[in-house]
Amino acid sequence: MLLLLVIVVVWAAAVGSVSVPFSQSARIVLAKLPFVDAEEMLEGIPKANKLIIWNIRLPRVLLAGLVGGGLAAAGVVMQALFRNPLADPQVLGISSGAAFGAAVAIAFGITFTVSGISSIWLFAFAGAMLTMVLVFYVARIATSRSVTGILLAGIACSSMLTAAITLMMMWNREKLEQIYLWMLGSFSSASWVKVGFMSIVLLGALLCFILLGRDLDLLSFGDQEAQSMGVSVKRTRTIAVLSTSLLVAAAVSVSGIIGFVSLIIPHIMRMLCGPKNRRLIPLSLLGGAIFMILCDMISRTAVPPNEIAVGAITQVTGAPFFLYLLWKERRKGERD
Amino acid sequence: MDTHFDLQAKSLTYQPFGTKTPILSDVSYIFEEGHMTALLGPNGSGKTTMLRHFLAQIKSPGGAVLIGEKDSASFPPKERSRMLSWVPQNSSGDSAFTVEDVVLMARYPYKGTWENDSQEDIRIAEEAMRTVSVIDFRNRDFGSLSGGERQRVLIARALAQTTPWILLDEPTSNLDVKHQLEIMELMKKRVDEHGLSVIVVMHDFNMVEKFCDRAVLLSGGRVVARGTVGEVLVPQILRDVYEVDFDIMEKDGKRMFFPKSLK
Numbered sequence: 001m002l003l004l005l006v007i008v009v010v011w012a013a014a015v016g017s018v019s020v021p022f023s024q025s026a027r028i029v030l031a032k033l034p035f036v037d038a039e040e041m042l043e044g045i046p047k048a049n050k051l052i053i054w055n056i057r058l059p060r061v062l063l064a065g066l067v068g069g070g071l072a073a074a075g076v077v078m079q080a081l082f083r084n085p086l087a088d089p090q091v092l093g094i095s096s097g098a099a100f101g102a103a104v105a106i107a108f109g110i111t112f113t114v115s116g117i118s119s120i121w122l123f124a125f126a127g128a129m130l131t132m133v134l135v136f137y138v139a140r141i142a143t144s145r146s147v148t149g150i151l152l153a154g155i156a157c158s159s160m161l162t163a164a165i166t167l168m169m170m171w172n173r174e175k176l177e178q179i180y181l182w183m184l185g186s187f188s189s190a191s192w193v194k195v196g197f198m199s200i201v202l203l204g205a206l207l208c209f210i211l212l213g214r215d216l217d218l219l220s221f222g223d224q225e226a227q228s229m230g231v232s233v234k235r236t237r238t239i240a241v242l243s244t245s246l247l248v249a250a251a252v253s254v255s256g257i258i259g260f261v262s263l264i265i266p267h268i269m270r271m272l273c274g275p276k277n278r279r280l281i282p283l284s285l286l287g288g289a290i291f292m293i294l295c296d297m298i299s300r301t302a303v304p305p306n307e308i309a310v311g312a313i314t315q316v317t318g319a320p321f322f323l324y325l326l327w328k329e330r331r332k333g334e335r336d
Numbered sequence: 337m338d339t340h341f342d343l344q345a346k347s348l349t350y351q352p353f354g355t356k357t358p359i360l361s362d363v364s365y366i367f368e369e370g371h372m373t374a375l376l377g378p379n380g381s382g383k384t385t386m387l388r389h390f391l392a393q394i395k396s397p398g399g400a401v402l403i404g405e406k407d408s409a410s411f412p413p414k415e416r417s418r419m420l421s422w423v424p425q426n427s428s429g430d431s432a433f434t435v436e437d438v439v440l441m442a443r444y445p446y447k448g449t450w451e452n453d454s455q456e457d458i459r460i461a462e463e464a465m466r467t468v469s470v471i472d473f474r475n476r477d478f479g480s481l482s483g484g485e486r487q488r489v490l491i492a493r494a495l496a497q498t499t500p501w502i503l504l505d506e507p508t509s510n511l512d513v514k515h516q517l518e519i520m521e522l523m524k525k526r527v528d529e530h531g532l533s534v535i536v537v538m539h540d541f542n543m544v545e546k547f548c549d550r551a552v553l554l555s556g557g558r559v560v561a562r563g564t565v566g567e568v569l570v571p572q573i574l575r576d577v578y579e580v581d582f583d584i585m586e587k588d589g590k591r592m593f594f595p596k597s598l599k
Contacts, residue, residue, distance in 0.1 A: 211449055218441050220431045225424060228391050229497065230417035230445030275432040 001286045008290050009065060012297045013057040020049045028053045060190035060300075061293055064310075066198040067187070067251045068261050068292020069285040070205070074244045074251075075262030076269075076284045077209055080216040080277055081240050082151065088263050089248040091151060092241070093135050093158035094128045098252035100161045101127020103179045107172040118189070120182065121253055128249030131157055136241075150241060184309035185256030187296050194254045201250040206285065208243035212236055213278035220275070258311045260318045261288050271325060291318075339500040341404030341419075343367040343535070348389055348399040350382075350557075359385045360396070360557045367550075369500070372527045372534040374544040374565065377554035378578055383537045384425070386554070387503050391422055417445040421497035423490050425505045426483075435481070435489050436474040439465055442496035464495040467522060483510040491519060504536040508543070520547045541569055541582075541593040553577060575599055 014025035024045050031041035032054075042050065071089065078087040089095070105111070105123035112119045139153035165183075169176045215236040218226040223233045248262075265288040266280070273283055295313040302308055344366045351358035360382045367373050375383050388394050389401045392409045401408045403419055411419075421442070433441075442464075443457040465471040468488045473481070478489060487510045494502050502523070508516040524547045526532035538544055544551060544565055551568035553561040555577045561568045569591070574582050583594040 214444060214447070214449075217433070217437075218444060220433070221427060221441075224388075224391070224393050225422070225427060227393060227413055228417060228420070228422040228424075229441060229493075230414040232413050270432065276437065 001283065001290075005065070005286055005290055008293050009058075009061055012061045012064075012293045013053050015297055015301055020053060024049055025053055029058070059192050059195050060187050060296070062195045063190040063198060063254060064187045064292045064296040065289035066195065066202055067255045067258065068265075068295075069289035070198070070202045070247050070251045071258065071262040072265035072269075072284040072288025072291075073202075073206065073209060073281050074247050075288075076266040076277065076281050077212075077216065077240050077244050078262070079266055080220060081237060081244075083220060083222070085267065086263070087151075089244060090257075090259070090262075091154050091158070092245060092248070093131050093154040093156075093161065094245055094248045095252050095257045096158040096161040096165070097131025097134075098124040098128035098249060099183050099257060100131070100165055101125070101253075102182050102256075103165045103168050106175050106179050106182065107168045121189075121194070125249060125253035128245075128253055131161065132242075132245040132249060181309070182256050185258040185311035186299070186307065186309060187255055188307060190254075198250055198254055201247055205243040205247035206281070208239055209281045210278060212240055213276070213281060216240065216277045217275070256311065258292075258314055260314045261292060264318045264322045265291060267322065268325060340369050340531070341500070342369050342402075343390055343420075343501060343533075344402040345386060345389065346400045346402065348386065348396040348401065350385055350389070350394060350396050350399075358557055363399075363554070363557065363559055365552050365559055365562060367533070367535055369533045370527065370531055371550045372523060372536060372548045373550040373552065374548040375535055375537045375554070376539075376544065376551055376568070381554040382557045383554055384505055387422070387505055387535065387537065390420060390503060392416060414445040417497065417499070419499055420501045420503060421494040421499040423487075423494045423502070423504045423507050425509065427486060427490055431477070431479050433478050434475050435465070435470055435478055436461065438478045438489055439474075439492050439496050442493045445497070460498065461492075461496045464492040465489075467495060468492045468519065484512065484515060487511060488515065488519070500531075501533045501535070504534065506537050506539070508538070508540070516543070523547070541574075545569060545591050545593070569593070 010026045010029055011022060013029070014020045014022045027041045027045065028050055074089045075087075078089050078091075079085055081087070101123035102120050104127070105120045110119050110123070135150065135153045135157050138157065139149040165179070169179055172179075215226070215231050218229055218231050219233070219236065221229075227233050266284050269280055269284045269287050273279055292310075292314070295317060296310050298317075299308045299310040299313050346364055348360045348363040349358055350360040359380075363382070363386060375386065377383050385394070389396060389399075390403070390408055392401075392411070392413075395409060403411065403416070408416065431438075439461040440453055440457060443453060443460065446457070447453075462471065462474075465474055468491050470485065470488050470492055473485070478486065481489065487507065491504075491507060494504075504523070508519055511519065520543060523532070523534050523536070527534055536548065538548075548565050551561075551563070551565045552559060553568050553573065560577060561570075561573050571582055571584060574580065574593075579599040581596045581599060583596045585592045585594070
């Protein structure tokens with residue numbers, strides 16, 4: 001699967017409005033690896049192609065992969081934590097927080113860029129983090145931090161923020177389109193800085209997830225049974241929610257709101273490899289990355305020179321496949 | 337670690353927030369190690385709530401539950417779960433984990449964060465599955481099992497946790513007669529030969545008479561009788577607590593209880 005991911009990355013980099021042969025794309029990527037003679041590798045490749053691949057396409061493809069993988073892994077953890085197959089990182093209100101931040105930046109015309117970091121990105125991330133703090137605070141005073149409490153606080157905060165975004169869009173009609181497009185999600189503003197940022201967050205979160213894998217398995221039997229088998233339920237839940245929130249905040253802030261990946265990829269992977277979280281999380285990460293890169297590729301290339309919002313692609317391709325899997329699963333159930 | 341210790345409830349009083357009557361009021365009792373103690377009482381008399389105190393799932397203001405000399409709540413969860421295992425009345429797990437996965441989960445308190453299941457863990461799990469005869473469906477999904485099969489898997493899981501104490505909450509409620517006897521005989525044997533200690537919540541007096549040697553009877557959140565099974569299962573007490581008259585017959589030195597009529 002890792003191999004498949006690498007092939008997809010190189011292939012997706014090769015495909016675009018300027019077509020670059022797969023072999024050239026592969027050689028450009030290989031040339032950057034240590035112990036490889038770059039001169040020899042890059043021989044005969046036009047400079048323009050090198051620029052397109054390395055500076056434009058590759059960061060975009062990698063960012064799509066990181067975001068897709070991150071969202072899928074976060075989805076696995078959310079589903080385990082809430083013991084609900086429909087749980088999704090969006091219910092924590094983080095996406096709405098990021099959208100709110102981005103909307104504020106766009107609506108009030110706060111646009112600057114410092115060393116590759118744009119104000120919209122910063123505001124989106126800040127919005128997501130503030131929402132996370134708010135949700136936790138509300139959940140703690142209102143409901144003593146039970147799972148349902150966090151869920152309800154997330155939904156409440158989320159709908160308040162969505163209302164605020166709608167108001168902002170009404171008052172700034174000339175910016176309406178820009179805000180709306182941001183919310184639909186896109187990787188067109190990808191850069192190496194974003195790739196670096198996303199990689200660090202993803203690595204950190206992944207470490208937490210793998211660490212908690214076994215605890216999450218036991219938690220599928222409910223808090224009380226898990227505790228009777230030795231799980232520190234509160235600690236596990238806190239670490240899981242915090243690391244997922246951070247990961248989702250980072251992902252949404254660099255790409256906008258891209259739905260469905262966090263819901264569908266974990267389900268597909270669970271059907272393929274079983275429910276053990278230690279295996280499910282890394283596999284969902286790879287699956288999410290591949291899926292997102294392909295969706296982004298379609299969004300770039302389907303109707304050139306325009307782009308289709310990648311969020312729309314994930315839904316359009318994901319939903320029927322999901323229905324197919326459910327249908328297959330039911331057939332299997334009837335046979336048994 | 338010392339595997340010989342009593343479980344002690346010290347004036348437990350538990351009243352959930354916003355309710356009028358307490359579930360437990362001033363309950364004290366020492367469960368002695370090396371015995372199979374029946375925890376008896378009508379529905380809603382506080383039996384499960386009492387067990388949940390030992391598992392530190394709930395705390396009682398002013399009261400305490402002691403594992404040996406120490407407060408149950410003061411143990412880290414992993415350490416406590418190496419001393420007590422719990423078979424719940426019904427499991428909320430409706431999962432795609434296989435039976436073997438579920439039983440292996442009991443080895444969690446013995447594992448470091450990065451450790452995988454060892455040969456030893458698998459051997460212990462297999463033995464537990466064989467003991468309660470669920471080994472034949474070790475590869476089936478836990479979610480696809482019937483109520484009785486699930487109950488046996490949960491008992492296998494408790495056995496695989498290899499604790500000196502097992503707390504059973506109506507372990508035989510979903511089982512057919514053969515499996516009821518199988519489970520109870522297994523527990524009795526472990527108590528007699530391996531020094532296991534058991535608390536069992538039960539409604540079947542004949543089973544209690546046959547397998548248990550101590551009993552404590554709760555009613556309305558209070559202890560109304562305690563002692564040997566012979567001292568607790570007395571017609572007058574049963575009549576007061578359960579509002580049912582019992583006929584008692586004796587056969588082979590064991591008494592048999594027949595509910596005769598409502599009081």
